[in-house]
Amino acid sequence: MAKTALRVGDKAPDFTLKDANGKDVSLKDFHGTRVVIYFYPRANTPGCTIEACEFRDLRPKFVKQDVTVLGVSADAPKMLAGFAAKQKLNFTLLSDPEHKMIEAYGAWRMKKFMGRSFMGIVRSSYLIGPDGKIAQVWDNVKAKGHAAEVLDELS
Numbered sequence: 487m488a489k490t491a492l493r494v495g496d497k498a499p500d501f502t503l504k505d506a507n508g509k510d511v512s513l514k515d516f517h518g519t520r521v522v523i524y525f526y527p528r529a530n531t532p533g534c535t536i537e538a539c540e541f542r543d544l545r546p547k548f549v550k551q552d553v554t555v556l557g558v559s560a561d562a563p564k565m566l567a568g569f570a571a572k573q574k575l576n577f578t579l580l581s582d583p584e585h586k587m588i589e590a591y592g593a594w595r596m597k598k599f600m601g602r603s604f605m606g607i608v609r610s611s612y613l614i615g616p617d618g619k620i621a622q623v624w625d626n627v628k629a630k631g632h633a634a635e636v637l638d639e640l641s
Contacts, residue, residue, distance in 0.1 A: 491592025492623065493620065494622065495619055498612065498614045498619060498620055500512065501582075503580040503582050504563045504581045505581070506567040506570050511556070511578060511580055520554070520615055520621070521555075522611060523611065523612050524612075524636075525558050525559070525591065525607050525608070525611065526557060526559050526629075527559065527607045528559060528560075529561045529568075529569035534629065536630050537629040538557060538573055539573055540629075541555050541575075542573065542574065542575050542576050544637055548640075553613075554577075555577040555578075556580055557575075558593075563581045608626055609626065610623070610626060611624040611632065611636055613636070622639055624636065
């Protein structure tokens with residue numbers, strides 16, 4: 487398993503990305519709170535839909551823990567808006583088409599699928615503490631059950 491670029495205790499890289507509505511969202515907007523950032527390969531694909539719907543369904547429990555969930559992919563805001571509407575997602579999706587933030591968090595890496603290698607988003611998540619530092623890392627995770635896995639670590 488490849489190592490992530492960031493480790494527990496590292497300062498979380500700042501970012502400003504467009505959400506599904508084209509509005510700028512920055513890490514500094516959440517200073518003083520806990521944030522889960524999860525990276526997923528592509529909206530409207532089977533695994534990414536499962537993962538997003540699990541985060542959607544568990545959102546009340548994340549809110550109860552005072553944790554904001556942000557999903558990040560390289561999809562354009564318009565595609566994210568369609569994905570969010572179709573799946574009735576109740577959390578923010580962010581667009582990073584140039585992969586700058588995705589790379590800063592170590593989620594843009596070499597992947598293998600059906601015998602070929604290519605660069606892509608490795609499904610991974612980070613918990614950022616109120617101090618802006620990485621509090622937990624989940625690397626190269628499975629889509630199904632991941633939201634519950636993250637929630638279990640918060641309790």
